[in-house]
Amino acid sequence: MGYRTSGIVSLCLVLFALVMHLNYDVTIYMFSKAHQRIPITRLKTGKTDHPIYFVASRALPYGFNEVETEPAVSEGDVDVAVFSIRENYINRLPWTVSCPRWNRSITYRNARFNVSACKDADLVLFASGKDFRKLEYWSQLQSQRTVNQIWILSSPETAINTVRMWPPWEMRDIRMNLSSTFSLDSNIPIPYGEYIPFKEPRKIPFRSKLLNDSENFAVWIASHCPLRTWNRSGLVHELSRYIDIDMYGKCGSLVCDSRDKRCLSNIRSYKFYLALENSCCKNYITEKLWEPLKLYDLIPVVLGASREDYRRVAPPNSFIHIDDFKSLKHLADYLKIVASNLTLYRSYFEWKNHGYIKAQKNYKSIWESEKHSCELLEYVKGIRPIPSEGFDPFGPTWFSGCRACGSQPWLHHYYLNPSQTVYDNIQSVRMQL
Template identity: 30%
Template sequence: MVLPMPKVHRLRNYMALGSIFVLLGLGWNIQSVLFTSGSEQAMTTSQDVYTTVLIWHWPFHHPLNISGDVCLDLYNIKNCKLTDNRDKLNLSDVVVFHHRELNEKGHYMPTDPRNPAQMWVWANLESPFHTKNLGKWNNVFNWTLTYREDSDIFMPYGQLVPKLHMQFNTSAKTSLLTWAVSNYQQTQKRVQFFKEFSKYLNVDVYGKASKKPLCSSCLLPTISRYYFYLALENSVHKDYITEKLWKNSFLAGSVPVVLGPPRENYEKFIPADSFIHVSDFASAKDLAEFLKSMNIEHYERYFRWRQEYDVKIYNDWRERFCLICSRCPHLPKDKVYSNLEGWFMGNS
């Protein structure tokens, strides 16, 4: 073991750079994946057009407070009204449907004649593997809201944003590698990888699958004690990069070892030197030897991006729905997904 334990050489605090200079000097094209900031969304949403978004059903039946001007107050998006009152169907510009509830027993779609000017949005953040019965929704929806970059409303699990403050501290590292997992199935590619990899390197496993569950407030402090985190997706699909990287790794301050889409897919959203991809190595044994032999100078290179960027996590469905308003002026009004299943299941 080359990395010092338990004492770690702390990363230096860096002077924050102005976002304009950051973007000009950046070697990889973050402009292609960044959302506009809240203030820019407020400016680009027309002052004369007020958009009402009807939430037909709350994702996972967890309603949130949408009283007042929630989009403006929380996300600086003007002229956007969220409602979950189905009596306002005919007064709504957009109706958004979350996929999971579409398949539940007793679910029903609006029965009133549909206003041809009203846009319907299909919302889903699950991977194709966990998205069922898509075929019956062909020719229903106008727009999509998903983690896929080619969605009409692109909604990743997280993103890097220009750094606005100077501080970044890492907790003292006491151990090498950890993984938190609840959904553990023998057929998963990540489980097959883990079984082979754990022959060569010990991994501290937490979560329901290991009968060591972590409370929500315990997760990040626990992971932060480790140099590396196994950010292994439960299925491999285009752009499917979840909170396992954004939250469990980046927010916790541990370097992610990822298993998911190809490396070039990750590099659309994060710097090439911010993560380790399992496909970079010929075998699980080679990866284990690489992690065990790493020195502190090499380790610190994985944090260079933090000189210029912070991590923003998207986990509030209100923000996701407010974003529909800022995207509306830029989306086609005559679009229909005639083959929603083919679009979402293809190129995965």
């Protein structure tokens, strides 16, 4: 190996110091001349929480050595004051999640709109709240906030639909420390679904459909009809001039109970699923994409996030993005082509041979997940560094990440106020609340 005597002496001294003064699980490594890291020995001491690694940088007489450590976890469990939360969640608190890896736990307790109950908390969680935009709340919270207290925003919805959770405009300079949202830009992302590739390709049988059948062409399921920033219902009704669309839910005339197997089977008989989000914001891709892919074997026709956002998360060639077409008629014509061409239609399901969808029927909040709660604990305990820039509710990853739906000029017709920018539209929404 070519190790020098001085290196061995240095190793022994460091090893002695580690064993005598630290209560850790220790692994010692040195490098060969080929720069291979080789374990020398492993000594068991009292604790095993945070392994320490001694690394000789290279096989030189006076080479510098480094000690690599996992960050130390401070003593005590994590206390989370949930300041804003939906009323139907209050009875679930307090809620404790154990994190065995760190031998710590994190407890979420009810501090709904109770400023004084947040004073000594390690972390304050803002999840939702109807009256949360009051200036007095933010002023009092900010005045008693300690240097070490962490603030986090957690929401399954977009900035447009959570305007009551932000600081009032007078206190727009306030920064959260962290965010836990649907967005991949979030510190603790909780997406609605994900595509997971297989290690090896498989051959999945294709479920054929009667492509020449003019019935059951496209389906739209929605319960929120008037939206704050774009006329989704108007787009669907205008598209129905060119293709047959069955409309379920409060925005249509048909009813489908999610517990009715016959109804779900009927949904699977369609060819296309209109997956139109209620807000057009960065990374906002909900069950409207994942359910038709996983549950119904339909081709989603999407509008919401950008094409690039969908490509980042969806299976390859699994969806049709409305923003790719020059008009609704061009879109309708293409859907008819796909529906009449078995080879083209089947190409939208080729991804099934290469991966699968992991989706959740109901979006889980951060405290309902052991994985995400323990990630939060790691931030509080200093195991994960908190970004120095913090989380700006008005910044590009949240408020400023919401925009007009699509870039095609013809889509501008569906803005609520075409003469204003999307920023102005959202500002007007804020003023109405």
